[in-house]
Amino acid sequence: MKKIGLIPCRLESQRLPNKPLKIIEGIPMFAHVYYRSMLSNLDEVYICSDSKQIEESCKDLGIKIIMTSDLHSNGTERCSEAADILNLESSDLIIDIQGDEPLIDPDHINHLIKNFKPDFMDIMVPFIKTTEQNNKNIVKIVSNSNGKIMYMSRYDIPYNFRNITTLKKHLSIIAFKKSKLKEFSELPISQMELIEGIELLRALESNFSIFTFELKGESRAVDTEQDLVIVRDLFKYDNLINKYEK
Numbered sequence: 001m002k003k004i005g006l007i008p009c010r011l012e013s014q015r016l017p018n019k020p021l022k023i024i025e026g027i028p029m030f031a032h033v034y035y036r037s038m039l040s041n042l043d044e045v046y047i048c049s050d051s052k053q054i055e056e057s058c059k060d061l062g063i064k065i066i067m068t069s070d071l072h073s074n075g076t077e078r079c080s081e082a083a084d085i086l087n088l089e090s091s092d093l094i095i096d097i098q099g100d101e102p103l104i105d106p107d108h109i110n111h112l113i114k115n116f117k118p119d120f121m122d123i124m125v126p127f128i129k130t131t132e133q134n135n136k137n138i139v140k141i142v143s144n145s146n147g148k149i150m151y152m153s154r155y156d157i158p159y160n161f162r163n164i165t166t167l168k169k170h171l172s173i174i175a176f177k178k179s180k181l182k183e184f185s186e187l188p189i190s191q192m193e194l195i196e197g198i199e200l201l202r203a204l205e206s207n208f209s210i211f212t213f214e215l216k217g218e219s220r221a222v223d224t225e226q227d228l229v230i231v232r233d234l235f236k237y238d239n240l241i242n243k244y245e246k
Helices: 029-037 052-061 075-085 106-115 178-185 191-196 200-205 225-237
Strands: 003-009 044-049 065-067 093-097 127-130 140-143 149-153 167-170 173-177
Touching: 003 029, 003 075, 029 044, 029 052, 029 093, 029 106, 044 052, 044 075, 052 065, 075 093, 075 173, 075 178, 093 106, 093 178, 106 173, 149 200, 173 178, 178 200, 191 200
Parallel strands: 003 044, 003 093, 044 065
Antiparallel strands: 093 173, 127 167, 140 149, 140 167
């Protein structure tokens, strides 16, 4: 079983246009995601994009890229096309790593690989606990006692009526069985996915077995210009950038 990392990147973000090409510490954001993913136990890592600008930047940096269609509605569909191009086996494990996570922790990827059980899991997405509230850019998870995901929302769920709980923040690394990634990409956009803007709700509504587990540490996606300012500052204290295998 191969362990393949796929990093979907597009330039048409409404909140922060040209986001993957934003420069952090002298290189584009997507390059940080790639180099940090390469420090994990993944066998191979690829950028997946329809952008010629990203393709040229990848060539300049010696980064592997798979060019995909510009018709995909989300990154998961883009990853599925890339997996087909790579001619992966149905049993191979695919880790979808979002291209706006320049501070991604390679150990988080390793823990995801270790915890994924293909005999009864279709998809797995880890979480970290957070007390941050009312942030629609953070997807929250509700799961049962076995770690099976019941629902995901941009709303703060479960609603903290008695002030006794923290929230489970959806991390932007997702493990798929290749066969289920393909099946997902062929499903129509679902009602809850359309309402919430969360692509994995399509899988939940189609009864995929999606599980979660807790990771320690922090994760900082870049969704807005303010996020970019914060991440650029955090890189001043980063201890992985000197380990990049360029």
